[in-house]
Structures are given as C-alpha cells and as structure tokens.
Amino acid sequence: MAGLRDRIVELRRVKARDLRVNPKNWRLHPEGQRSAVGEMLSSIGFVGALAAREVDGELELLDGHLRADIAADSEVPVLVLDLDDDEADKMLATFDPLAGLALVDGVKLDELLQGITLDENAEIRKMLTDLHVKLVAEIKDKPEVTHEVEGMALQPHEHYDYLVVLATTTQEWNVLCDRLGLEPVARRHGRMGTCRAIRATKLLDLMPANEGARKAKPVEPVAKPPARRRVRA
C-alpha cells in the first residue's frame, strides 16, 4: 500500500498531569490491568508514545489514558497528531480493538516466553495463560482434526484387560511356568525378577472348561498359592 499519510506532527515530552483526558474515552481500566501495566512501566519504562492532538491549546489524549494516569507527575513521550474531530473519534473507537484482531502464532510465542521471566505479576501471568488456553482451544476446534481414522476405534469385542500373577518363590515360578508351558528364564541379576506373559487364548486352552472338569482333575498342591491381582488396562 503506497501513498499513506503521516499524521504525526511531532514527538513531545510533557508532564502526564498536563494532558487532557478525552471525554469520549470508552475504555475502562480494571485494577488488574493497572497493576500489570504499572509493573511493565516500572521494570522497563516507556517503549511506546502516548497519542494526543491539540484542542484549544491543550493536548487531548487519544491513546494512553492508563499510562498517563499511572505516570502522574512524570514526563511522558506523546505523539502529537494532526487529526480532525471525526478522525479523532474513529481512532479512539478502533485503535485498541484493531490491535486485538491479531492472531497468535503459538510456537513463536512459546519460543519467546522460554527466554524471559514474566511471572512476577499475577495479571501478566493470567494474561499469558489465557492467551495459551485460547490458542489450544482454536487448534482443538479446527474441523480437520476431528475426523475419525477408519479402524482406529475400539471395536465392541475388543478388550485389553489383563491378569497379573505374581510369583513370590522360585517354586511357584517354576510350577507356574511348567503348567503354562513357558520355559523359565534364567535370572540375569539378583534384584531383578523375570517376566513372562501369556495370551488369554492360550491360557484358556490350558484351563479346564468348567467347574466339573476342574473337580475331576485335581490340581497338585503348591506350598503357597500365588498372590493374584486383577488389574484392568
């Protein structure tokens, strides 16, 4: 875009209390915002000028009411603008909301936040958290990530539950491995136990089909029954 007009007449440094408050200013500044802006002003200082225009020999604010209020007796940088009444009203109505239309590049924001400490002030911390939550919600709401991949969903017949059998003696372990048709694995280290696993289908093949069959085929007594624990995945 070419041929844009420069409406800044000069940069002037004036005492904040000498600036006239714009009677049409519609923005309200809660205590949290005042605290956060005050924190940034005291830690860094002014990095952007206020904006005002000359009305009846005085500078009337268009942007920077809160900063001027916080600065009180200090000198503040003010950009003096050459605007008529209509333009001044338009700017007053749109200056902050237009900045608020910007979107967030989450990766760049996170990269930026990695290198700085901004958590001294509760309001600033909240602002950044809200920004991140909003970003996550935006990503989550994107329609392209909600489609279902065919075959991925859990089918009605699918179960991934398991039964853990803990052998606490060598005898239990050897008997279990023998009966389940698993060859015992030699221990590699004294403190670390060994582990075998068996599919339910194979285990069911090895087990009697019903109570009658279990009674008909007595199980040899084991010195101490293995502790069993049912855990679901």
Added chain:
Amino acid sequence: MKPLDYQIVVPSRRRAHNMGTLRLLLPTATICVDEREADEYRAVVPEPQLLFHPPMTGLPAVMNWMQDAIPNEIFIEIDDDFAGVKVNTGSKRFITNADEILAIIENGARACQDLGLTTFCWSRTPNTTVIHPDVRPFVPTQAVCAALGIMGAARYRKYEERFMGRDDIDWALTTMLHDRCLLADIRYYFDFGDVFSGRGGNVGVVTAEQFTSATRGLAEKWGNALSLSSPGYIKNRSVAPLRLAVNRSNKVAQK
C-alpha cells in the same frame, strides 16, 4: 530356552561426551553415528561397537536406515542421553547397574514376544500421581519414543520422514491401528534428563517450522485419534500439546 535375538542400538548425534556413561549403562549397545562424526566417536567408543550411517537428516530417516542395517529379530532403540532407569513403583530407586537395565529390557522383549505384539516401551513420565503404576503396571496405548523395542511385523514398517520431531506419535498410532495395542511397562521410567529442553540431539535438525508442520500433518492424518489439549500436569508450554486419544480401555468392564 532359546535366547532372545535382540540388539540395542543408540542413534547418536553430537553427544560423544555422553558415550562413557552410556557404555557403562548399556555395554552391549551399538552406537549408530553419522559418518561425518566418526572421528569424535572413535575416540570414545571401540570400533566394533560403532555403526556409521551415511549423511542424512532427522531421526526418522536414521531409524529407517538402522532398522534395515540391524539383522536381529528384535530391534531396541534407546536415545543417546540415557542416564538410568527410575523405578516408578515400590522403592522408586534409580537403576544404573547394566545387568539390571538389561534385565528390564529383556523382560519387556520377552513379554512382548510371548504376547505376539510388535512394539514395547516403558513409561514416559516418572510422575506416578498421573500414571498410577501400582494399580495399572502395564498400559496398551502410549506414545513410543526414546526407549522402545520393535519386533515381528513392525520390523518391516518405516517411519514417515515428514513427521520429523513427531515421528514417535505417528509410530505409536500406526501400531494402534495395525496391531491394536502395544506393551508399555510403566513400572519403569527411562531417564533422559530434561526433554524438550532445547539441548537434545534434535536441536539444529528440526526447525520450529518443521515441528509445526509435522504437528499439523499428524493432526490431519490421525484426526480424533490425537488430542491437542494439554494435560493439566504438564507445566512446560514450550511445545504444542499433542497426545494419543486412542482408547484401549474397556469402559464397560471398568463399571
């Protein structure tokens, strides 16, 4: 009993300084390095333990190359900043004894083989208040990265190189789709120091743009099998949140 036919492989990049520790923890591991870094690694690792791959970019490409180069039935990959194993249950002790670490790896491989599964791994967090390993020591769905074992049909599967930096998520979801579940023994946490700290072997390889592009590509590929919401317990907001939303728990059985 037939011994396990496995090989532990450690892909490494610019971490020759960590090889002393790594060889104490994993004395039988093969260290796989870009041939451009051969001199640095030859100084700290005996030649028979080294495997040089041609110049290539990104872990997925290296993983694919290693899977082809290693002939063993079971392929076990462990990252080069490995520092030890934390026990998530009971004593919560930190294991640095090579024999014990090998026993944990072999137990995982044996259980995976017994069950006829293709992928096994361990916990990705030592935060036991989140994963509850005392109640649920094994889980059938988990992102597979940093320390994992591959066998069976998955030995012929390839990593998608476009998902650089997020290849682990894609691998886990592909396993979910093809093999239905994997074996994650969350009683153990393989410790790699600070993850996503900006000091890893991927630094300088995966750019922020590639990472973002991989994240978007994954979201498009996997749809609602991925969750983009950040788990409440994660305080580090350095990366866009991404985790598996695949459910292999049976809600009816839990009632």
